[in-house]
Amino acid sequence: MSITLSEKDNGYIQGFAGFKKNAPGSELGWLKSIREQAITKFSELGFPTLQDEDWRFTNVTPIARSSFEILQNGHNKVSSADLSPFQFENTEVTELVFINGRYSEDLSTHSKLPDGVIVKNLAEAIDSEQEILKDNLAKYADFKEEAFTALNTAFMEDGGFVYIPKATIVETPIHLLYISTDGDNPSITNPRNLIIAEDNSEANIVEHYASLADNIYLSNVVTEMVVGENSSIGHYLIELESKKAFNISTLRAQQARSSNIKSHSVLLGGSLVRNNVHPVLAGEGCDSLINGLYMTTHRQHIDNYMKVEHASPHCDSRQLYNGVLDGRSRGVFHGRIIVHEDAQKTDAKQTNRNLLLSDNAQIDTKPQLEIYADDVKCTHGATIGQIDENALFYLRSRGISEEASKDIIMHAFTNETLESMSVDSVKNYCYNLVANWFNQRKEDQQA
Amino acid sequence: MLEIKNLHVNVEDQEILKGLNLTVNAGEVHSIMGPNGSGKSTLAQVLAGRDSYEVTEGEIVFEGKDLLELSPEDRACEGIFMAFQYPVEIPGVANTYLLREALNSIRRYRGEEPLKHIEFAKFAKEKMKVMDMGDNLLKRAVNEGFSGGEKKKNEIFQMQILEPKLSILDETDSGLDIDALKVVADGVNALRSPERAFVVITHYQRLLDYIVPDFVHVLVDGKIVKSGGKELAFELEDKGYGWIEEEKTAANS
Numbered sequence: 001m002s003i004t005l006s007e008k009d010n011g012y013i014q015g016f017a018g019f020k021k022n023a024p025g026s027e028l029g030w031l032k033s034i035r036e037q038a039i040t041k042f043s044e045l046g047f048p049t050l051q052d053e054d055w056r057f058t059n060v061t062p063i064a065r066s067s068f069e070i071l072q073n074g075h076n077k078v079s080s081a082d083l084s085p086f087q088f089e090n091t092e093v094t095e096l097v098f099i100n101g102r103y104s105e106d107l108s109t110h111s112k113l114p115d116g117v118i119v120k121n122l123a124e125a126i127d128s129e130q131e132i133l134k135d136n137l138a139k140y141a142d143f144k145e146e147a148f149t150a151l152n153t154a155f156m157e158d159g160g161f162v163y164i165p166k167a168t169i170v171e172t173p174i175h176l177l178y179i180s181t182d183g184d185n186p187s188i189t190n191p192r193n194l195i196i197a198e199d200n201s202e203a204n205i206v207e208h209y210a211s212l213a214d215n216i217y218l219s220n221v222v223t224e225m226v227v228g229e230n231s232s233i234g235h236y237l238i239e240l241e242s243k244k245a246f247n248i249s250t251l252r253a254q255q256a257r258s259s260n261i262k263s264h265s266v267l268l269g270g271s272l273v274r275n276n277v278h279p280v281l282a283g284e285g286c287d288s289l290i291n292g293l294y295m296t297t298h299r300q301h302i303d304n305y306m307k308v309e310h311a312s313p314h315c316d317s318r319q320l321y322n323g324v325l326d327g328r329s330r331g332v333f334h335g336r337i338i339v340h341e342d343a344q345k346t347d348a349k350q351t352n353r354n355l356l357l358s359d360n361a362q363i364d365t366k367p368q369l370e371i372y373a374d375d376v377k378c379t380h381g382a383t384i385g386q387i388d389e390n391a392l393f394y395l396r397s398r399g400i401s402e403e404a405s406k407d408i409i410m411h412a413f414t415n416e417t418l419e420s421m422s423v424d425s426v427k428n429y430c431y432n433l434v435a436n437w438f439n440q441r442k443e444d445q446q447a
Numbered sequence: 448m449l450e451i452k453n454l455h456v457n458v459e460d461q462e463i464l465k466g467l468n469l470t471v472n473a474g475e476v477h478s479i480m481g482p483n484g485s486g487k488s489t490l491a492q493v494l495a496g497r498d499s500y501e502v503t504e505g506e507i508v509f510e511g512k513d514l515l516e517l518s519p520e521d522r523a524c525e526g527i528f529m530a531f532q533y534p535v536e537i538p539g540v541a542n543t544y545l546l547r548e549a550l551n552s553i554r555r556y557r558g559e560e561p562l563k564h565i566e567f568a569k570f571a572k573e574k575m576k577v578m579d580m581g582d583n584l585l586k587r588a589v590n591e592g593f594s595g596g597e598k599k600k601n602e603i604f605q606m607q608i609l610e611p612k613l614s615i616l617d618e619t620d621s622g623l624d625i626d627a628l629k630v631v632a633d634g635v636n637a638l639r640s641p642e643r644a645f646v647v648i649t650h651y652q653r654l655l656d657y658i659v660p661d662f663v664h665v666l667v668d669g670k671i672v673k674s675g676g677k678e679l680a681f682e683l684e685d686k687g688y689g690w691i692e693e694e695k696t697a698a699n700s
Binding site: 394395396401408413 | 518520523524529537538539550556588589609
């Protein structure tokens with residue numbers, strides 16, 4: 001029996017009643033309680049509106065008005081060859097593949113991992129890794145205040161579970177690949193990822209959302225990443241949803257003392273996309289690098305919402321987000337930095353640059369600093385512009401054609417946010433995505 | 448090689464060059480001097496093809512071709528190079544990448560095979576010796592975070608790589624200390640040959656101690672008002688530009 005969710009006729013609550021009976025771990029009291037609380041919160045909160053300060057620039061009415069089906073049969077029709085456009089070259093990889101939100105063992109790849117490392121799907125981990133889940137799941141991502149997180153928490157059933165034990169270094173990237181396929185009706189998935197890195201560990205995790213069809217669906221993602229002392233974790237989000245899809249994702253990272261995270265997002269797909277990145281630098285001496293690249297065209301809308309929370313002294317955060325906007329598309333960068341009272345010697349820097357390739361594209365960029373400590377360094381800067389005429393003339397005066405010069409300048413702009421990626425295979429994959437984006441643009445212009 | 452006849456140029460509807468004539472032959476070094484605002488940099492920009500400069504009258508012929516018909520990139524491919532007074536910073540583009548792209552673009556224009564990475568690296572290394580530049584300057588983004596001297600050296604280094612027929616140096620010496628000035632001058636002198644020509648635009652006679660010109664022209668109010676040999680530069684250094692302007696006024700009355 002399929003479950004349909006919509007705002008009409010209390011559809012989300014109705015749907016939940018059907019969903020909870022067969023959901024993974026439905027028999028577990030603690031999990032049941034979290035889901036029940038979350039659906040209650042969601043029905044209280046409702047979808048955000050433009051009156052909500054955090055959603056001023058992004059109208060989610062198209063999502064609120066839709067009805068979405070939770071697809072039951074996830075694994076049909078997809079072969080491993082279908083996945084190759086979304087895989088990294090020249091690397092060993094541990095790859096969990098999810099089709100329409102559900103794990104596919106057949107399509108997944110397991111390579112050898114160091115002792116004690118666990119990479120499995122959440123539905124299975126609910127059975128086998130109960131203690132870790134109980135201590136961490138839904139402890140960080142705030143389902144009491146954030147509607148989409150509440151929705152995800154109520155309906156979570158599968159996703160990636162990654163556990164890195166103490167003093168363990170995972171060399172190969174861990175790839176969580178989410179593929180949507182054609183469906184008769186608009187559908188919803190609520191991928192839920194939990195990443196636990198114990199003290200002194202290192203790993204790189206890639207979340208990847210893509211589609212094999214042009215249909216309407218909502219990927220409503222929540223990822224919790226708990227980073228132990230002195231650990232170093234890279235997180236990549238690659239978003240290539242279908243042209244008509246909605247993608248709402250939240251990365252909530254909790255950082256212990258002297259830990260460092262590098263978060264990279266590359267947002268290219270989807271019609272309506274919102275990416276929340278919310279690290280809490282909870283221990284002393286943490287480092288957060290939060291980089292993003294968004295490229296929009298036609299009528300796409302991509303919203304980047306940062307909430308960088310400095311909760312302890314001597315932490316550094318660096319945000320660099322570059323946007324390329326074409327067509328009638330719209331981008332949003334909302335960069336919030338919160339420095340708590342105790343977080344002295346905070347050093348936070350935020351930069352957002354935007355390159356407008358069309359007169360009809362639009363960007364709203366909004367820095368927001370909330371500083372409650374008195375000995376801190378916080379800087380922010382935003383630029384919006386077209387291709388720099390001086391740089392263009394300089395390159396042309398050296399013999400490089402106008403078109404090639406523009407390409408060089410645009411690539412330099414996009415590469416700025418990609419070059420700090422430490423996993424080469426993923427970096428090269430992203431370089432190719434960007435090159436394809438520019439090629440597609442040229443084809444569109446010639447057509 | 449280069450013939451400029453009766454050149455009139457407007458910038459934002461104001462006439463800056465008012466009938467400039469200049470002939471440069473292969474093998475010659477011409478120096479253009481003049482007070483601020485006389486139109487020296489405008490001349491350089493127009494030769495390089497900056498489109499915000501509007502040519503209202505006159506012509507520029509370079510090696511038999513109408514230069515004003517050519518795009519900036521085609522002018523470069525034909526063998527014109529301008530060392531910018533204010534070199535542009537281009538974040539994210541490595542210096543060496545720009546140079547390889549530029550050189551190969553010019554080579555393709557001439558029907559030559561582009562250089563492979565290794566060939567280019569070897570060639571660039573040779574040229575670097577002349578310029579007293581560290582390897583890291585090649586790897587860094589174009590002019591980004593360079594000191595004033597490094598930027599100017601980088602311009603001359605680019606000139607070394609591209610080996611143009613006609614080089615226009617737009618106040619390359621301004622703001623340089625004597626050591627950097629010598630490096631710049633060495634870079635220019637290393638390229639001097641019977642096939643090449645230079646137009647050296649400068650404010651100060653000092654550079655001409657190191658790059659000895661065949662001709663010195665004085666540009667005042669959009670026109671060349673006096674031309675002579677290198678001794679004219681010394682005269683200007685001694686007496687300033689006042690006496691030329693007086694001569695001009697006397698001649699006009």
